[in-house]
Amino acid sequence: MLVGISLENKLQNTGKPKDCADEMSQLLLEVASQRCKRSYAKIFGYFAPRLRSYALKQMGNEALAMEMVQDTMTNVWQKAHLFNAEKGSPSTWIFTIARNIRFDMLRKLKNRKEDICSDDLWPILCEQTPDQNEVSLDEQVTLEQVGQLFNNLPDKQRAVIEAIYIDGKSQQEVADELAIPLGTVKSRTRLALQRLKDMLEAND
């Protein structure tokens, strides 16, 4: 607890937005120039509860809302000298900080959710190389290279890959066309992709 500094939610002039903005600008200036804790406490007392209400409405979670308030108000304390009254009102400045904090938080949340392998488009490669980081297939793969490697595939595998990836046919269509079981098409595809991958790695 901080003795002697109380949270002041009410300012003398909250009724008039212009006066409120002027008062807040002045307080920010005092924080910036003198690290005035009393001035900061007033700013905090005014904005923290409002930011919480706003964040709570937007995020629907008390803990996240408080995290957002803390991060935003920390920035206000540490970077008050960056506030420029000519560019906008204190509330717009603080609101913009809060918005950027929100983007940072969304990013972190998203990351927590997507810890799993997101690459379900290539389940074949995925399941054989569960650790994507290990497959540091060089980005220097060029179209020409893939084309050459493709020619090195056994004829049967190449035919399947060609039909699927160049002609855009489904595996079932290829199976019907070549009069072979679907399972065979699948295994040839898998083997061919694995082989291409191995060749790409060996090429580095």
Place this chain on the structure above:
Amino acid sequence: MINYHPTDKQLQQFAEGNISSALALVVSAHCDVCSQCQEKVDDINAKLSSVIENIHAHEDKDPAFEKMLASIMQMPIVDTKPVVAPRIELDGRFFDVPRPLQRFVKHTGNWSHLLGKVWQAPVDLGDAGIANFIYMEKGGRVPEHTHRGTELTLVVDGEFSDGLADYDSGDFIVMDNEHIHSPHSNASEGCLVFSIVDKPLHFTSGIARLLNPFSHLFFK
């Protein structure tokens, strides 16, 4: 001259904080070089912040806030010194990038030759994933493709065309599975773009289709 801008809706959602962080990054980079969009966002910010002012917050003392206030005021003031804006370098050529992208310059990997006269440098966005700087030399072309997800592009420096339109520095482009295009540059200075793709591209023509099984390894 900038011809392609985020929609008003995207600007509104950006100001509200209601778009993905990838889209937010590209929108804010665009606004940094487009005063027209920046003014719109400033207006929206002012409106939204007056909403916050009008929130009727309860005035009881809250121990959680008392504690937060005390802990914040123990923190040191951060001195922010003006720094030299980091730039992107390719073969001895330096490119200025919009301010929101500058903090990623040091997280940009080496350039690698992609295909033809197209070069790519991956950018680690941290939690937001991977982006790329892509440079097309004069005559460089990315094979025709569509998108499994969304492709966000900001033209950083130069001009390119993609069969759908001609783009210039500062243009903001969103492509998805309804667009098939083949970006290429005929500008003598080539073209540098910043691009974020959330799912691999899908190549749509000729031999380039062979890239599809591996397209998650590049262009992403």
